[in-house]
Amino acid sequence: MPMLDTLRSASRRRFLTDTARAAGGCVLAGSALAYLARDARALPADAIRPPGALDEDAFLSACIRCGLCMRGCPYDTLKLAELGIDGAATGTPYFTARDVPCEMCEDIPCVAACPTGALDASLEDIDDAQMGVAVLVDQENCLNFLGLRCDVCYRVCPVIDEAITLKASHNSRSGHHATFAPTVHAEHCTGCGKCEHSCVLPEAAIKVLPVRLARAETADHYRRGWEEKDARGAPLVEGVIDLPDRLPGPGTDNLVAPGGFEPAFRLDGAGQ
Amino acid sequence: MSARTHSPAGAEARETKGWLSAHRYLLLRRASQLFFLALFLSGPWFGLWITQGTLAGSLTLNILPLTDPFVAAQSLVAGHWPELTALIGAGIVLAAYALLGGRSYCAWVCPINPVTDGAFWLHKRLGLPKGWQPRRGTRLWLLGAALVVSGLTGTIAWEAVNPVTMLHRGLIFGMGFVWALVLLIFVFDLVVARRGWCGHLCPVGAFYGLVGTKSVLRVSAPARAACDDCMDCYHVCPENQVISPALKGKPGTSPLVLSPDCTNCGRCIDVCAMDVFKFTLGSTTP
Numbered sequence: 001m002p003m004l005d006t007l008r009s010a011s012r013r014r015f016l017t018d019t020a021r022a023a024g025g026c027v028l029a030g031s032a033l034a035y036l037a038r039d040a041r042a043l044p045a046d047a048i049r050p051p052g053a054l055d056e057d058a059f060l061s062a063c064i065r066c067g068l069c070m071r072g073c074p075y076d077t078l079k080l081a082e083l084g085i086d087g088a089a090t091g092t093p094y095f096t097a098r099d100v101p102c103e104m105c106e107d108i109p110c111v112a113a114c115p116t117g118a119l120d121a122s123l124e125d126i127d128d129a130q131m132g133v134a135v136l137v138d139q140e141n142c143l144n145f146l147g148l149r150c151d152v153c154y155r156v157c158p159v160i161d162e163a164i165t166l167k168a169s170h171n172s173r174s175g176h177h178a179t180f181a182p183t184v185h186a187e188h189c190t191g192c193g194k195c196e197h198s199c200v201l202p203e204a205a206i207k208v209l210p211v212r213l214a215r216a217e218t219a220d221h222y223r224r225g226w227e228e229k230d231a232r233g234a235p236l237v238e239g240v241i242d243l244p245d246r247l248p249g250p251g252t253d254n255l256v257a258p259g260g261f262e263p264a265f266r267l268d269g270a271g272q
Numbered sequence: 273m274s275a276r277t278h279s280p281a282g283a284e285a286r287e288t289k290g291w292l293s294a295h296r297y298l299l300l301r302r303a304s305q306l307f308f309l310a311l312f313l314s315g316p317w318f319g320l321w322i323t324q325g326t327l328a329g330s331l332t333l334n335i336l337p338l339t340d341p342f343v344a345a346q347s348l349v350a351g352h353w354p355e356l357t358a359l360i361g362a363g364i365v366l367a368a369y370a371l372l373g374g375r376s377y378c379a380w381v382c383p384i385n386p387v388t389d390g391a392f393w394l395h396k397r398l399g400l401p402k403g404w405q406p407r408r409g410t411r412l413w414l415l416g417a418a419l420v421v422s423g424l425t426g427t428i429a430w431e432a433v434n435p436v437t438m439l440h441r442g443l444i445f446g447m448g449f450v451w452a453l454v455l456l457i458f459v460f461d462l463v464v465a466r467r468g469w470c471g472h473l474c475p476v477g478a479f480y481g482l483v484g485t486k487s488v489l490r491v492s493a494p495a496r497a498a499c500d501d502c503m504d505c506y507h508v509c510p511e512n513q514v515i516s517p518a519l520k521g522k523p524g525t526s527p528l529v530l531s532p533d534c535t536n537c538g539r540c541i542d543v544c545a546m547d548v549f550k551f552t553l554g555s556t557t558p
Contacts, residue, residue: 022413025406030417037421037429060427061350064343064358065437066329067445071315082448083438090448091328091431091441115329115337116347117355 044087045213047094048131048191050078051102052111052123056210062118065091072113075103097193097208102131104158104192127159132191133214134164134184134206142205144180147171153182153195153206162188164195182206186215281507282543289545297538304380312444326441327381328431329358337361340437342479346422346430366483372536374484378470378477379510379537383439387454388470391461392510402466408513408533411478418475435469436476467510481532491534491541492552493518493527499548505540515540519548528552 043049043056050069053059070078070093077100081088088094093110095102104126111119123129134153136142143150144166157164164182171177182195184206193208228236285294292299311332315321323332329339339354339361347354354362369377378385421429431437435453442450457469470477493499496519505519506512514531521527541549 018407022407022410025410026413026417029414030421033418033429033433034421034425036432037425037427039432057426058352061347061422062352062354064328064339064347064428065431065441066325066339067441068325068329068331070445071324080441080445082446082450083442083453084449086448089427089432090438091326091445113331115331115339115355115357115361116352117358118352121355 042087043089043094043210045209046096046098046207047081047086047088048097048102048193048208048210050093050095050110050119051104051108051126051129051131051190052114052119052121053131054118054120059118060089060092062116063092064116064118065089066115067091067093068113068115069093069110069119072109074105074109076100077102078110095193097132097191097196098204099197101193101197102129102190104129104190127188127190129190129192130211132193132208132210133186133189134191134193134195134208135214136182136184136206137209138205139181141201142182143200144182147173147177147179149180150200151180151182152198152200156194156198158192158194159188159190163190281504284502284504284545285543287545289547294542297542301380301537302386305383305386308381309383309440309443312440316444326437326444327383328437328441329361336364338365341366341483342476343428343431343437345479346419346428349419349423350426350428351423369480369483370486371488372484373487373489373534374480374482374532375477375535376484376489377480378474379535382436382470382476383443384436384454384457384474385470387439387458388461388467389510391458392467395462395466400463400466403463404465404468406465406468406472408472408511410472411475411481414473415475415478415482430475434476436474471510477535485532487532487536488553489536490552491518491529491536491538491549493529493548494550494552495546495548496520496527498546500546502545504543504545505549508539508543510535510537510539 037060049056049059050073054062065080067080070080077095078093079086079095081090081092081094083090086094106126108123108126108129111121111123114121136145136153139145151166154160154164154166162185164184166180167183168178168180171179191208191211195206196204196208199206225236282294311323312326312330315324323330325331327340328343329337331337337357337360339358341362344354344358344362347358418430433453435450435457438450439454442448461468461470465472493515499519505515509515511531511533514529514534517525517531518527518529536551538551541547541551
């Protein structure tokens with residue numbers, strides 16, 4: 001019996017050390033794997049996910065990296081990220097707007113091809129896609145901002161006059177021309193990237209950015225007084241006296257000093 | 273090769289059965305591996321679209337969806353409920369390998385298999401020591417770790433490193449630095465651990481092993497009485513711990529290879545001069 005006991009305790013000891021070793025190895029390997037898997041979440045700003053893609057976190061739990069969306073894309077827009085070359089998680093689909101933008105197919109074949117729902121099948125109208133948001137990142141070099149009529153980003157926009165409009169203003173440099181500023185309206189922008197692709201500058205002045213980078217978020221408690229007033233159809237606080245505005249210059253409704261006053265100094269470029 | 277105590281494994285079978293018969297399943301297996309690769313490559317290479325996608329998920333002839341069930345399982349653990357297409361695809365693959373032996377995937381389909389087989393061949397040629405031999409069960413631990421990490425990080429964790437799908441995707445869509453990963457596995461199997469990757473570590477193989485526990489297609493040793501103890505089957509078998517219970521079992525025990533580790537590669541059938549082994553259907557009858 002003592003010998004049997006020794007045997008039993010020896011095998012028990014062996015079992016325990018083996019288990020501890022395996023568990024330790026697992027924790028080590030698992031930590032390395034977790035590091036790699038989390039590292040893969042850092043999507044570069046110029047890598048745009050296909051239309052209908054879930055939020056990046058949800059996307060990485062859903063995309064099996066099969067490449068069927070890429071096969072579905074008739075314009076070879078989509079690429080699969082290659083290990084050690086592209087920044088996106090290896091094997092996941094993305095496109096670079098400056099190279100090949102999304103053509104916004106009406107039947108959205110990439111979404112139809114996705115077997116897992118990483119590209120959300122509930123996206124039925126491509127105009128509702130939000131792959132990113134175009135941002136005019138460099139007003140100093142944008143030709144339109146310089147006063148020229150380039151207009152290319154505006155003209156190629158598939159949602160022209162909604163996603164991008166031209167906002168006219170006085171060209172204060174020449175003094176007698178207009179500046180037509182390309183202006184993006186994020187709620188209509190699909191992030192297809194045609195504007196970035198077509199920008200005539202060697203480096204695009206307008207770029208599609210991920211929503212998280214492109215958009216600010218107003219605080220929940222913030223209310224726009226004029227909108228609330230319109231919604232209510234009346235002033236929000238009763239009995240507030242609307243005082244007359246004090247404006248400079250003669251001929252205004254400056255009731256405090258009828259006839260107005262002359263500013264004490266002149267601003268350069270003002271009132272030419 | 274004077275140090276060898278006997279002729280190379282399979283030499284006897286070559287003499288008695290002829291070269292072709294002694295390499296039958298090896299050749300079939302290579303053909304199968306090429307066939308499955310060709311299904312995916314004929315489209316991008318020649319415009320002949322048969323199967324689109326990769327081993328992780330595919331669509332054949334625009335009708336048959338297939339999904340790697342291990343990838344789908346990680347996706348589920350990570351918190352995503354896949355669309356029906358992917359679930360059906362995973363179900364079909366699970367059913368197929370439950371019948372054919374889960375690890376048939378390893379021997380007949382997986383693109384890493386030729387790499388590790390090549391490493392093993394060179395390893396034998398160079399007469400290298402077998403090196404680090406972690407327990408065969410290590411892969412099950414890794415399988416568990418991959419699922420746990422998927423759950424904790426909310427990603428399909430193993431796909432961040434999985435050389436199987438990476439090599440397959442690399443061949444079809446573009447390689448990047450996947451070749452370095454494949455080279456790493458080759459070197460690992462060659463000098464660090466004999467049969468190290470597929471035989472001890474790969475959680476994909478471990479998963480398919482579990483799938484095939486009740487497999488119908490199995491290797492059996494019905495003529496085990498004729499065994500002349502040449503040990504050739506043990507030499508060529510990538511999971512040679514599975515042979516003994518079937519081949520050396522006491523009279524009355526099943527001659528079936530019952531271990532889910534068996535990859536159904538059939539190499540033991542090839543190299544046996546006494547024709548002890550054969551493939552059988554039915555998990556209970558010999």
